[in-house]
Amino acid sequence: MSWNRIITGDCLDVLPKVPAKSVQCCVTSPPYYGLRDYGVEGQLGAEKVPDCLGWATGSPCGECFVCHMVQVFRQVWRVLRDDGVLFLNLGDTYCTKAGKGDNAPQTKWKKGATYPNGAPHRCAELEGFKPKDRIGIPHRVAFALQADGWYWRDEVVWDKVNPMPQSATDRCSGVHEIVFMFSKRERYFYDWKAIEETATQKGRVRSDPVGGNKYIEGVKHSNGSVFEGSDNRRKRSVWSIASHPLKEKHFAAFPPRLVEVCVRAGTSQKGCCRKCGAPVVRVLEKTRVATRPGLDSKVFGGPNSQFRVSKDPRHQEEWDGKEVGNRDPQRHVTGTKTIGWKAGCDCGEGTVPCIVLDMFSGAGTTCLVAKQLGRRYLGIELNPDYVAMSNRRINGAAPRLV
Ligand SMILES: C[S@@+](CC[C@H](N)C(=O)[O-])C[C@H]1O[C@@H](n2cnc3c(N)ncnc32)[C@H](O)[C@@H]1O
Ligand SMILES: [Zn+2]
Ligand SMILES: [Zn+2]
Numbered sequence: 001m002s003w004n005r006i007i008t009g010d011c012l013d014v015l016p017k018v019p020a021k022s023v024q025c026c027v028t029s030p031p032y033y034g035l036r037d038y039g040v041e042g043q044l045g046a047e048k049v050p051d052c053l054g055w056a057t058g059s060p061c062g063e064c065f066v067c068h069m070v071q072v073f074r075q076v077w078r079v080l081r082d083d084g085v086l087f088l089n090l091g092d093t094y095c096t097k098a099g100k101g102d103n104a105p106q107t108k109w110k111k112g113a114t115y116p117n118g119a120p121h122r123c124a125e126l127e128g129f130k131p132k133d134r135i136g137i138p139h140r141v142a143f144a145l146q147a148d149g150w151y152w153r154d155e156v157v158w159d160k161v162n163p164m165p166q167s168a169t170d171r172c173s174g175v176h177e178i179v180f181m182f183s184k185r186e187r188y189f190y191d192w193k194a195i196e197e198t199a200t201q202k203g204r205v206r207s208d209p210v211g212g213n214k215y216i217e218g219v220k221h222s223n224g225s226v227f228e229g230s231d232n233r234r235k236r237s238v239w240s241i242a243s244h245p246l247k248e249k250h251f252a253a254f255p256p257r258l259v260e261v262c263v264r265a266g267t268s269q270k271g272c273c274r275k276c277g278a279p280v281v282r283v284l285e286k287t288r289v290a291t292r293p294g295l296d297s298k299v300f301g302g303p304n305s306q307f308r309v310s311k312d313p314r315h316q317e318e319w320d321g322k323e324v325g326n327r328d329p330q331r332h333v334t335g336t337k338t339i340g341w342k343a344g345c346d347c348g349e350g351t352v353p354c355i356v357l358d359m360f361s362g363a364g365t366t367c368l369v370a371k372q373l374g375r376r377y378l379g380i381e382l383n384p385d386y387v388a389m390s391n392r393r394i395n396g397a398a399p400r401l402v
Contacts, residue, residue, distance in 0.1 A: 003355055006367060006379035008387045010042045011359035014380045015075035023079050023378070024189065024279060024354040025266030027259055027366045029089040029252065030072070033065045033137045040383045044068050044360075050093070050135050055144035069141045070148050072359065077149070079357065081277055083189045083344075086150070086182040087262040089158070089254070090138040092174075095129040138178040145182060154181035154237065158258060161242040179239070179258070189279045193338060194264040196232040235261070246363055248389045254365040256372075263366075263373050267354035270341045274352045278344035285339045288332045352376070364390025 001022065007014050031038060031045030038045075047065040054060025060067045076086060129135065146152045156179040163175040244255040268279035301319025343351075353376045358366035361379030363386060370377035371394060381387050 003376040003378055006361055006364060006381055006387050006390050008384050009380060010382055011072055011380045015079060015359055018079040020078050021081045022355065023357045024081055024084050024272060025263065026076050026080060026086045026357040027262040028358045028360050029254060030069060030360045032091040033093045038383055043382055050137060051140045055147040066140050066144045070144050073145055077184060080184060082184050084184065085188050085190060085266045087266065088180045088182065089177060090141060091177045092137050093135050095131055095133040095135055142180050150182040151186065152180065153183050157238045159238055159240040161240050191265055191268060191282060192234060193282055194269060195235040195261050197235055199233045248363060253363040256365055256369050259366050259369040263356055263370055263375060267356060267375055271351035272354045273343060273345050273347050273349055275347045275349040276345050279354055280341050280351060281344050282338050283340040283342055284336045287335045289335055290332050361390060362386055364393050368394050
């Protein structure tokens, strides 16, 4: 297989030709149900039925949007390594007549064009949905993939920061989309350290819930010790990322920063084994930092005690001089530091960059970001105009990553 290219074609035809278990990470955004006409035959997202519920009933129709997604992601399962991860971005759709009201397609569905299963989407006429219903497409797909064997590991809210204005006056403006993470196994490669966030509250105060003592990061405590704290924290599940207007004409491109987080978490920056593809893993050192250095564990009661048994002063006197409890002088926070990297296998071969897949590659943002981060990539896209656009972007000037 030659990587670092975008193949023009239907992902259901192309994916079977990709070697099994060859890819470390998939970052993708399928066409949203009923939203846009990408102008090519074979496009997904134009199905008449959003969800036949076959994933729940055990009799999938094979033709609805959710069934199509299950078929595509079965192929992704095959090409993904067992320790690989899948990041899946999907938007929701409101039930409406095509071209009218909420989420009206930005590109008109063409009269007389061939769409999968017959007709442009008119879900106001669909059984089980009322006009104006939110369909819940992302979660229907997530349930279906879970039923198909995927481990549903994460749901991220992409807060779009600069969303398109919306006209609805009987609900909130939708300003978020979902990014799901799935894995094939309980354990998988996930470099949480690569996507750590900087804690916003520098110099934050830690108060002692029992004694009321305060420990301020970086400030010397009376016994001479300094609480260092940690400036970083684990990546949180709300990502505030502005969407990114493209010079080129593609309306649904990922913001590069969103892809960047997924690629950094889902692939190793040090690459993978040339022979077996196992990602090189971080070696971390944990440090325990005491937050109550030098404090006694015993706490005594009394009117002047820092420990208040109750608000009633008579009650406080009853406990005068008596031991009322313990606090843990061992309380600590754990910091982690990268002290090296090690091979994820015993092959002893050299390393090559990890591979990122996007089989709905559109304007090629996933491939572009993968390249900029020194990873290999494979894109698949049905519309040849978008493939040309992607190649222009990948070979041309690059957007800045943060
Ligand atoms: C939401 S867009 C993806 C945009 C992409 N994430 C980016 O950053 O540009 C979905 C893309 O899937 C393509 N597509 C639709 N059906 C497809 C199929 N069966 N196989 C491959 N690509 C398809 C559409 O042409 C469209 O470009
Ligand atoms: Zn179905
Ligand atoms: Zn190996």
